[in-house]
Amino acid sequence: MANTSQNIFIAKKQKLRCSNCGNSIPIEHAFVAESEDSKGTCFACSPFVNYTLLPPGNVALTRRSKKHSELCEVLFAWNQRRKRYERKGQYVERTAIIKAEEECAADEATRAIKNEKAAVIRAAKDQAYILEFGAAIRAYYPNCPAQREYEIAKHTCEKYSGRVGRSARAKQFDTKMIDLAVVAHIRHTETNYDSQFGKGKGKKEIRSDLSSSIKRIINSWK
Numbered sequence: 001m002a003n004t005s006q007n008i009f010i011a012k013k014q015k016l017r018c019s020n021c022g023n024s025i026p027i028e029h030a031f032v033a034e035s036e037d038s039k040g041t042c043f044a045c046s047p048f049v050n051y052t053l054l055p056p057g058n059v060a061l062t063r064r065s066k067k068h069s070e071l072c073e074v075l076f077a078w079n080q081r082r083k084r085y086e087r088k089g090q091y092v093e094r095t096a097i098i099k100a101e102e103e104c105a106a107d108e109a110t111r112a113i114k115n116e117k118a119a120v121i122r123a124a125k126d127q128a129y130i131l132e133f134g135a136a137i138r139a140y141y142p143n144c145p146a147q148r149e150y151e152i153a154k155h156t157c158e159k160y161s162g163r164v165g166r167s168a169r170a171k172q173f174d175t176k177m178i179d180l181a182v183v184a185h186i187r188h189t190e191t192n193y194d195s196q197f198g199k200g201k202g203k204k205e206i207r208s209d210l211s212s213s214i215k216r217i218i219n220s221w222k
């Protein structure tokens with residue numbers, strides 16, 4: 001199993017030098033080191049010179065080829081717009097990739113069923129969340145129009161899909177969360193908020209113009 005602290009960077013810093021052969025490493029070339037500020041080597045002097053780059057995207061293949069390769073290092077490239085390094089794949093032994101591909105082919109059907117099951121569970125959890133959050137909304141806004149609580153809850157559920165704190169049972173719905181969801185819903189469905197844009201007014205101004213009518217509706221729902 002691969003275990004080293006090296007990484008491979010597409011060099012963005014000038015004046016990087018290989019600590020083994022002494023050659024300078026041009027920008028955009030691979031630099032093998034713990035960080036781009038550490039001492040490191042050029043790719044030709046690194047143990048990865050005969051390795052193969054496996055592009056990212058296939059979780060099972062990535063995990064399995066790492067397991068079968070003596071060494072495994074991630075290739076990073078700097079994304080200037082996002083100001084962060086991004087993974088561009090990993091270097092592993094060619095034989096490790098072949099082994100991993102064989103394993104993936106062998107249990108592809110099983111993994112597909114597993115993913116399908118996970119999707120069904122997720123949908124059931126979403127449904128439970130919508131029912132519970134809807135009930136919480138109804139408790140705070142007993143006069144809100146029929147079925148509207150579920151519409152609001154469904155929207156919130158979609159908005160936060162996949163994020164933490166979504167589990168219905170783990171989380172008590174606090175009143176602030178409920179109020180925010182209800183206000184947003186009223187703004188979009190009970191006022192002309194959405195058609196106000198592009199007429200010279202800013203978001204802040206549009207919102208403050210509508211605040212009294214939103215308050216009126218909120219009070220009538222309570």
Ligand SMILES: [Zn+2]
Nearest residue numbers: 018021042045
């Ligand atoms: Zn070198």
